[in-house]
Amino acid sequence: MASIADSALNAICGPGYDALKSVHYQQKPSDPDPARQKLAADANAFLEADGKNSQHALNPFAGLNREELDAVASDDSGRYTVNERRAAYLEAYDMEQAWRRQVMAAGQAEREATGSRRHFYEEILNHYQALPPLEQSLYPASYSQKLQAHIQREPAIENDSFDWYQKFPLAAGDKTPT
Template identity: 40%
Template sequence: MSGDGYFANKKANDAEVPDTQDPVLLARASNATQFVNGSGKNPFAGMSSDQLSLIIYDDSGSFTTNERRAAWSESSDLEYAWRQKVVAKAIAEYNGTGKLTKFFTAALDHYKDLPAIEQAQYPNSYEAKLKGWIALDFNYKTNTAEGTGSAQDVMDKVLNLDKETFDDTSGDAA
């Protein structure tokens, strides 16, 4: 759906139609092709992340490549909007308190709300790292841990190459 392979097969992708006589599904596929080629509205605009993931990762042939690409575009737009919002809040949190605990909590909540297929693309240690940083409640302005754990705990994990802290093997798939 992206990269060189998509563009190498652009003509075939644009000519692809669903195996149906349903005018609604045919129109949706046509709209998706128009959208990915720069005109028209995304037929998947307004769908939830869960719905979009079902389309993006459906390789059964129920959706054309351009439909899956349009769903992927909408999903990317949702992710971008969330990131813009959470970064603005993180900057305000840091400026106000010197911490990023609410940011880490928002990132963890977002991760938990993702469909399982999306979560599987994150490093194995993602959730554990966020929980550790949340519990630490570190103040970056005063360089003090105000929660449970300590900066020494973090340093020990780094220096001892703690497996859970550095296990990023699941992030390689996709």
Template identity: 40%
Template sequence: MAIGIDTNVLTAAARPENAERAGFAPDERTASNFKFDNVSQGDVSLRATRRQLAQSVVRAKRREPAMSRAELAGKATLLRNQFSGPAYNAAAAAREVPDTDDPALLARAKQATAFAQDYGRGGATGNPFKKLSDHQLTLVMYDDSGSYTTNERRAAWLEQYDRYEAWSKKVVAAAQAEYRATGRNDEFFQACIDYYNALPPIEQAQYPADYVARRQYWIENNKSFF
């Protein structure tokens, strides 16, 4: 998916208005490197959140190897549409209540709904998933087990979108400076490749299969973005 840059150059993003997916610079994207050390959500129960994320890792690791790239891309689209596409029903999502008696998780779900409703309107409600890593956000987004409400998954997606917007502005500015200085964009294309390689399988599957090969070709043949 693309945002702002160019579908043929950096195909990965998530605009709330067009319900596309977001992607980000590398951090701790693979399940094998998943850590809970930086999970911090204020008053929300860390123990419950850690347990949910650990279960999400297990589900992702079970799902992804069992599917082809095309199947995984299709699955991602179906899952994403639940919280950002045509299937998203804001009124129905606002009525969802987690199947739990944990007051912290109930509060988190309520906050996620308030955030989703306020998003883009200058509201003061904070995102309950703001401090999760990019990989943790992806786990929440694509987990349809019922551990997270629809608006919690949407809140995770919106956080990814905001981070991508900041990242894309930075990388394009660097690409412009690189082009002015050298007439080339080797570093920019390499940044795109590194970015792609850091994504989990469910996100990589949504890119063209030749995404990396094409950018390597552009580097080797002195192509530019501008």
């Protein structure tokens, strides 16, 4: 599975993508359905605006969950254009970055309030375990065990007085990775 993820990333990111960028913008879906054609055009428009750092660029894949985004990003069957796959990947990436910013802030607050990072590591482990298998395959095989070792080393919080979800409601309302 890791090789599938690596192959998908190589096609939609980095030097390989950049070398064929103009070709990717000309690519059209083989399906003549107007909705498919529009989705591809919307992905191109999003990537053009994103490249110009436009704050108003709406990703046409916004609203899909991680599994759906991964399915599009890794689909090398030809059903999706390279730019559609890239737009789906960027949506998943943005979701991951938003989650990381939130969990880092919460982890810092936990450490300051309790002297422990137990919930921080538990949240990371829960997030990792909720990731689609394709994304999990990008992590080292020992990732889960390392997080569990961190959890065990952290001091228990007396009376579990730090309420992670009260301080950071985004984590409470979204138990799936964002």
